[in-house]
Amino acid sequence: EDKVVQSPLSLVVHEGDTVTLNCSYEVTNFRSLLWYKQEKKAPTFLFMLTSSGIEKKSGRLSSILDKKELFSILNITATQTGDSAIYLCAADSGGSEKLVFGKGMKLTVNP
Amino acid sequence: DVKVTQSSRYLVKRTGEKVFLECVQDMDHENMFWYRQDPGLGLRLIYFSYDVKMKEKGDIPEGYSVSREKKERFSLILESASTNQTSMYLCASLRGNTGELFFGEGSRLTVL
Numbered sequence: 705e706d707k708v709v710q711s712p713l714s715l716v717v718h719e720g721d722t723v724t725l726n727c728s729y730e731v732t733n734f735r736s737l738l739w740y741k742q743e744k745k746a747p748t749f750l751f752m753l754t755s756s757g758i759e760k761k762s763g764r765l766s767s768i769l770d771k772k773e774l775f776s777i778l779n780i781t782a783t784q785t786g787d788s789a790i791y792l793c794a795a796d797s798g799g800s801e802k803l804v805f806g807k808g809m810k811l812t813v814n815p
Numbered sequence: 816d817v818k819v820t821q822s823s824r825y826l827v828k829r830t831g832e833k834v835f836l837e838c839v840q841d842m843d844h845e846n847m848f849w850y851r852q853d854p855g856l857g858l859r860l861i862y863f864s865y866d867v868k869m870k871e872k873g874d875i876p877e878g879y880s881v882s883r884e885k886k887e888r889f890s891l892i893l894e895s896a897s898t899n900q901t902s903m904y905l906c907a908s909l910r911g912n913t914g915e916l917f918f919g920e921g922s923r924l925t926v927l
Contacts, residue, residue, distance in 0.1 A: 738916075745921060746919055746920050747905075747918050749915050749917070752915060792857070794916075802848075802863065802873070805858040806857060807856065807857035
């Protein structure tokens with residue numbers, strides 16, 4: 705059975721801290737790993753990773769994939785209160801166009 | 816800008832009622848999805864559709880059906896709502912074959 709596991713499931717930090725979110729996956733026909741950020745409404749796309757070892761970066765956020773160990777991490781440096789959200793990790797099981805989602809990780813950044 | 820619109824943001828229904836949740840996308844995407852999101856369970860796939868009139872069951876299809884009569888519109892139907900279907904429902908469409916999903920703002924359904 706395909707599965708995606710995120711850890712930790714929740715985290716509380718102070719502004720300025722650096723956080724690392726973990727995502728491990730086991731899916732058949734793996735094609736890509738995606739990260740989403742969900743604030744009050746719908747999830748919004750952050751990154752898509754298809755190749756091992758190549759870091760994707762957007763401002764203070766970065767992510768990398770390890771296809772040998774079947775995991776990805778999302779790093780957020782110099783966190784701000786606006787980073788408070790649920791972060792979702794999903795694996796694309798290419799055969800059926802379905803994404804398998806983790807349960808999400810709730811990040812709270814306190815001022 | 817990409818847009819996925821869910822017609823109802825908040826609904827309150829009674830047990831046994833029929834419920835329609837509508838979703839429209841303006842991106843000409845072929846693949847559309849319905850998820851429900853519950854605390855501690857994350858996003859779970861109910862149904863998806865890869866073309867007009869085509870549908871496939873997701874992980875939790877029981878108690879739901881869908882309709883895709885036009886490419887831009889994907890409807891989720893609860894034939895007889897039950898209290899355990901109280902949830903946030905998210906519609907999404909897929910950009911090409913990249914895996915990038917675009918989500919609607921969600922429909923929060925409460926079944927009394």
